[in-house]
Amino acid sequence: MAPTAKATTVAKAAKTQKTVKKRKSVNLATKIKILDRLREGLGTAAIDREFELGESTVRGIGKLEDKIRTSVSAGATISLSKTSQARNPLFEKMERLLNIWIEDKNQKNMSLNGECIRMKAKRIYDHISQGSAAIPEFSASKG
Numbered sequence: 254m255a256p257t258a259k260a261t262t263v264a265k266a267a268k269t270q271k272t273v274k275k276r277k278s279v280n281l282a283t284k285i286k287i288l289d290r291l292r293e294g295l296g297t298a299a300i301d302r303e304f305e306l307g308e309s310t311v312r313g314i315g316k317l318e319d320k321i322r323t324s325v326s327a328g329a330t331i332s333l334s335k336t337s338q339a340r341n342p343l344f345e346k347m348e349r350l351l352n353i354w355i356e357d358k359n360q361k362n363m364s365l366n367g368e369c370i371r372m373k374a375k376r377i378y379d380h381i382s383q384g385s386a387a388i389p390e391f392s393a394s395k396g
Contacts, residue, residue: 284314291315329362334339341389343349367395 279287283304290300297311305313314321324340351374358365371393382388 279304279310279314281321281325285325286316287311288318288321314366343378343382343385343388344391346381347374347391350377350381371395 285308287300287304290303291297291311295306297315300306300311301308323342324345326342351370354373354377355365355370374390375393378391378393382391
């Protein structure tokens with residue numbers, strides 16, 4: 254007995270389905286490695302195979318090289334492995350200074366709460382952003 258038209262259609266549809274790569278974020282440390290490979294002259298197709306990314310993702314990272322490198326150079330090393338987006342260098346600098354302040358308070362066994370940390374973050378940001386042109390707003394939010 255020959256297969257029905259419906260069974261044939263379902264079989265064809267199953268064959269034509271493409272495997273879709275799962276979407277994933279790329280942290281800044283990996284982006285720097287990709288940018289270094291691009292500077293070495295490696296092609297985007299070879300890099301996408303090495304890092305298991307789409308070729309368009311690699312090209313997009315290459316287009317944002319200046320922004321990514323600026324963010325990394327201004328940022329704390331702890332955020333490299335966790336952050337996937339390039340951020341404003343002022344935010345990175347403020348975060349680094351705030352971490353130093355928090356570590357200092359912890360070494361002195363002083364208690365800190367969220368409100369105290371947010372106020373200090375705002376003061377640090379206001380201080381480092383003085384004289385900067387077109388500074389983005391910083392609200393020191395809770396989350």
